[in-house]
Amino acid sequence: MSTILSRHVPSQLYVYIELIRLEKPTGVILAFWPFAWGIFLASSDHCMTPAMGTSWLVMFFSGSFLLRSTACTWNDILDRKFDRLVERTKDRPIASGKLAVFNAAVFLSIEVALCILFFAFLRNSKAFWLGMFSLFPLVSLYPLLKRYTYWPQAWLGVTANWGLLIAYLTLTDVFDYRRLLPLLTGAWWSVILLIADTIYACQDKNDDAQAGVKSTALKFGNWAKPILLSFIGGFVLSLIFVGILEGHTWRFYATSTGSVAAHLVWQLWIVDLNKSPSCAAIFRQNSYTGFLVLAGFILDYQKHSSC
Template sequence: MSSEVQALLEKEVPLQSAPPKATWYHYFELTRLHKFPLGNVLVFWPAAWGLTMAARSVSLPPQTFAVETMMFLLGSTLLHSAACVLNDICDRDFDAQVERTKNRPLVTGAISVFGASVLLLCLTFASMAMLLFTNRTAALIGLIGVFPLHALYPLMKRWTNWPQAWLGLAMNWGLPVAWISVTGQINWEALPIFFLGTVCWTMVYDTMYACQDRQDDIKAGVKSTAVLFGDFVKPILVVFAIVFVLCMTIAGYLNNQGPAFFAISCGGAALHFFYQFLTWNPDVSAEGGEKFLMNHNIGYIIWGGLLLDYYLKVVA
């Protein structure tokens, strides 16, 4: 036997690593509940705002208000988790090309597409079942939030440079659903304006979030407003933030909100945005994630003013 053949026979051949074995935590990770309340609460905030504004306008009793709030918190969490599972199923090839997402369970093979699909069906039906606790009108409108809004979002980054705008419709759909759940009807003055503002808010935080992956997204062919806006991303998002605060202020005026709403909710959100943009460098990837997380605080600030407004009128 020649020395060359002997060397080939003795050469160590690396074994292909087997995909990790699926565990309950992999499924838990797929729902993003391991990061609760981060993304989940972004679905809840618009519902909480709409619920509280409507509760104040009709003087909803505190006990009923508390139950409604818990129902929307649970429903929002289930819907967000279902949307995350669907997104990971659709984007698994894209996720493999992005540094931040390359270790997600569907990318590594820890969970099969079939297993993820079963989980998706369970979460979807559970979130839809929560609509049974609302009235008929709210339930029918709520179904639009499931399909087409959340269901088609994963495809938007393939079809349009504005997937964040579609996401804004999906993430904030709880606002009209909660409002109608309390009042039984649509407030055609305040509600559409406030909803438009919340869509602008989603444009801000999700574009900031997408700035983390801009370079990877360009290579992978993923479309987003972070890529579209380019070097002008910061001033453009400042405009969206201003529109959000203006819409919220106008909606509060039309809904006869009290001073607490304008001082805490509107004023607090404006100051928070000012600090965000003052300290954000879009070219530093890590800062996109940091500023995305900061937008959760806006939810608390706005709801705090609304709760105080509700308390002063209905409880005190």
Template structure:
């Protein structure tokens, strides 16, 4: 694809960003193209990357029955790191997909295809974000540092997945839920099976919400030959989403039971299990509202997954109090 760069939206805004967001209204003008490149004008992605970190940390604290000031730092570091690495990952994605983005109505206004940021400038910005995130990672134990470095592999592969598989959303799940493994290990010092089960729950959740998201571009993707689960599932999307929902709930419940089964605190176990139960109900609500022909409704449902992911985090936090 060699399509020429598109004319930017008015004031350089991105088509699918929330209108009146802080980047477009408050950030210094010179920083706006780079913040847009990092999707700072669309914070939902940072939440979706951060929440599995908080799941992993909270469940690890429940497992060891201990919470320290250092765990507070892990939670804050995960938040900062999620913002930075989501930004670096999105920058890498836009560098890799710049020709595809120029051919898709929803993405042609992004900074690189619209000409707001050069590829060289984007590479420098990506490296800067990743280096700051690496400095934060160095405050964790060695096992967590190793996992953090290993996380770069699925991040690097993801932008190319849509070119060779119908399941790029699975690769996104591998990358976006890595924090469940990392935060667990940052607290406990070792990776254990409950964290792996929680990671699998997160991957199923990502398949759920990112299939909804991908339906916005299904027609454009078909024209340019880009693969996605939205195109693969087509009219059977509700059936597949229901399965992903059930896997999410079951695997999260399994991780909780494995983490707490040797403890005598039955009340904490019951409260923690309320997390996947309530999360499943929120995902059921999304299924009832699903209309794959309505892009605006699809985007609203996708963004509602911040609430979906916060639900188990809140239940885990409550369980820590008993």
């Protein structure tokens, strides 16, 4: 499919744009929300100004982009043989032969180096090692899990959620154990990403079954919607629990709880898990879910902040 970038960028460079999914930003946005939550929790605890919070948001959005790009390259190198057997992925640069594996590996080494520099730039040893752990083993193991378990989507959720801890520790340098229970919201974000990626995987479930690729889409089968609905219930209950612990007002419950619940149930109601275009469209809708959670925290900031 022709795009604006494909028409104006030389083909030798455009293959790298395809490789890192630059024109498909949903993955970056999903990875970014836990960073944003961590920034907000740290800001509300330590009375940081909006300007400081905004600068950190820009910083961690850049980090989310780097991490997601690295994950895409690593995934496509390892999965190139599987990708050739799946209709949706057969034209990816490495699988189609447009980009040599060696060139992709060189590009990957540059991406990994940039990720390490990013974590070093945070100037916090705890955050640095948490970041390194997100690369090795969290990001690095994900493509391999598809070969051995039906739960790679759960691992992906944990990987993306790691950003919350990185951001919080970067800004505070202290893991406040008082925050352990409120951080359950972040833990349940792993479940929301499991839901989103299960819907995403439903695009390829027939091809994956023939290729030998495992996923929760195949594991859940015809029970996918009821199972995903139960996960949504768990996420909403965790938000209510956080609201009670933190003394939030109706603003939080209306936005972070009510709106999120309605949005997720709406997704399950309208998605057709047997049609790829429907799955792709609903997967992209999850970009808004993390924002709704963050919006509830922000609207209630003055109520529970000590600033």
